Amino acid sequence: MTSGVPFSRRAMLTAGAAALSTGLLGCSLRRRPLLDTVGAVPFDKPLHIPPLAASTLNRGARVFDLELRSGQTALVAGGTADTWGINGTFLGPTVRVARGETIRMNVHNALPEVTSLHWHGMHLPPSADGGPRQPIEPGTSWSPEWKVEQEAATLWYHPHPHGRTEQHVYRGLAGLLLVDDDYAAALPLPARYGVDDIPLIVQDKTFADDGSLIEGERTDAGLLGTTVLVNGTVGPVLTLTAERTRLRILNGSTARSYAFGFDDDRAFVVIAGDGGLLDAPLELRRVLVSPGERVEIVVTAAPSDLVALRSFPHDLGVSDRAAVDAGARDELDVLLLRASPVLEPSPQLPSHLAAEREEADSQPTAHRSFTLRNDRINGLTMDATRVDFDVAVNTSEIWEIENTDNAPHNFHVHGVQFQVLDIAGRPPAPELAGPKDTVYTPPDQPVRIAVRFTDHADPQVPLMYHCHLLQHEDRGMMGQFVVLAPGQQRVPLPPVVGGDHDH
Ligand SMILES: [Cu+2]
Missing domain, CATH: 2.60.40.420 (Cupredoxins -  blue copper proteins)
Structure with missing residues (x-):
């Protein structure tokens, strides 16, 4: 075992069983061991909440300054990792914009190599999109401007340089981009950022014993890590202070899908997907989130509850072997929710969520x-x-x-x-x-x-x-x-x- 990640007894046993079944099948390829971190994650660090990005008003536009930087970050015990971040050394601030306003993103590349910054989920002019055709050379800036013309949603931003996106995201370049609108703001939903409205950027990475970030196992699915981070925190604990808490979950992993649920199997309520609210609250016990997707859920807690957000083994519709290689058979502890002894009352969720939308065109061209x-x-x-x-x-x-x-x-x-x-x-x-x-x-x-x-x-x-x-x-x-x-x-x-x- 090369990583410093604590493996549970169950993880050892399942890895052994996988090796045994490989031997019985006479297959010479080494199989990826299953990863099971249930009970093995020491939930002992407060969940980091990304700060809200500062902005200024300039000639009618809300302006954000985002600098892409390299640095060192202590993500696990044992040392620091060389990481990249936006206005910091790992991940970036949460950018919050309102429907109807014009925004300008001053993106400065202080990294040693070319990259880009893409606004994932944004409806915008193609020239502002930040895809592989809008590279930002080292030492230069790029300042797209556009009017926000879409409904309230949890979007995100990340680099998109062709051939290097995985590496740049894995090193830490990602952040949330929240769109607000008056309609959603008037709904009785938890909406106090960092209090009862919590961003969760979920990623998996692998660390060496000295705390450095290493590229983990690479399978046909991609790069899989052995440690789950939420907002850059390993072993995160979130203290709940209200009856109901909204979790805005981003799968910020490079390859891994997650099937989120809670360790006591309690139900939660899905209120939104990638680009906006669902028509009505949806009660579920598991929700599948593939890389790049977002889901917003509301979880209800009783005083002093202790409940873990977990990713469960799930069905990706691929063969068993491909599922193992994609991490879909892994079981991962993600985040511990610890409810305060006294919880603020929260309003009941509305029975209806999204505003009227236009139906899909019945006459596609x-x-x-x-x-x-x-x-x-x-x-x-x-x-x-x-x-x-x-x-x-x-x-x-x-x-x-x-x-x-x-x-x-x-x-x-x-x-x-x-x-x-x-x-x-x-x-x-x-x-x-x-x-x-x-x-x-x-x-x-x-x-x-x-x-x-x-x-x-x-x-x-x-x-x-x-x-x-x-x-x-x-x-x-x-x-x-x-x-x-x-x-x-x-x-x-x-x-x-x-x-x-x-x-
Ligand atoms: Cu693919």
């Missing part, structure tokens, strides 16, 4: 299909100079995505929120019914989504669609499209200077 296989989409690997198709502004399309690998993939579209129509011909699980920008695509179960392109036509700057398992994305499971206004035509794309890496 195009149908497209996307096959995810072998690090490619429709047989092609990402080429930043290639536009795969164009869409007409002010139209809706239906996209069918099929994963034909025996491996987990998901599908993320830049610049829009979409609606999941069906999965293998059946209505999606109710937690997927709200606005989405990333959806899990189990093998051989075609996922149909309705995508509306309302504005922001730009023939010169494409948007991306890709798998959000970052190893797959970096290897080229990504494509580009442009949104065109009537009369516009695609233009050839020049190579990205300094921003395109061979993997």
Whole structure:
């Protein structure tokens, strides 16, 4: 065992059993051992709450200054790790913006290499998106500006340099981007940031004995860590002070999916997905969150409750072996919730959540299909100079995505929120019914989504669609499209200077 992570007795036993069954099958490949940290995580550190990013008003825009930096961070006992962060050495502040305001992000790259900063889930002009075609050279700044025109949601930001996204996110570049609106603010939902409205950036990493961050096991799914961090805290404890607490969960891992639930199997209420509120509160005991996805849940506690948020073994629709390799058979303690002896009363959750939304267009102008296989989409690997198709502004399309690998993939579209129509011909699980920008695509179960392109036509700057398992994305499971206004035509794309890496 090379890592300094404490392994439980159960972890040893399950790893031994996996090795034994491999031997019986006569398979010569080393199998990834199952990871079981239940009871082995010493919950002894207060959960770090990312600070809210400061902003200033300048000529009608709310301006945020975000500096990408390198530094050292003590994440585990034993020493420090070389990490990257935004306005700090690991992760970034929570950026909070309001619907209807114009925002400007002054992003300065103080790192030793080129990167970018992408606003995941934001509806914005393609030139502001921060994808691989908007690199920020070391020592330079990039200052996109746009008007926030979408409903309240938990979004996030992270780098997107082609071929290097996994590494940059793993080192610590990620933060939350919360959109507020008057409608959601008027609902009786827990909404005091850091008090009863808690951000949870969940990531898995592997540490050496000296506390340094090392790249963990690499399987076909990607990079899997042996230690779970929440907001950068290992062994986190959250003290609950109110009856009801809202947890805004981001899967900020590079490859691992989580099936969140509580150790006593209590029910919780899902109130929102990637891009906004569900129509109504949804009571669940488990919720699957693949890389890049968000879910907002409300948990109710009794005085002095002690309950752990855990990730349970789950079904990704892949073979047993691929599930083991993707970490889907692992069981992980994530966060301890410790309720105070006296809890503030919280209002009852409303019976209805989201405002009226427009239905998906019954007259889509195009149908497209996307096959995810072998690090490619429709047989092609990402080429930043290639536009795969164009869409007409002010139209809706239906996209069918099929994963034909025996491996987990998901599908993320830049610049829009979409609606999941069906999965293998059946209505999606109710937690997927709200606005989405990333959806899990189990093998051989075609996922149909309705995508509306309302504005922001730009023939010169494409948007991306890709798998959000970052190893797959970096290897080229990504494509580009442009949104065109009537009369516009695609233009050839020049190579990205300094921003395109061979993997
Ligand atoms: Cu993938």
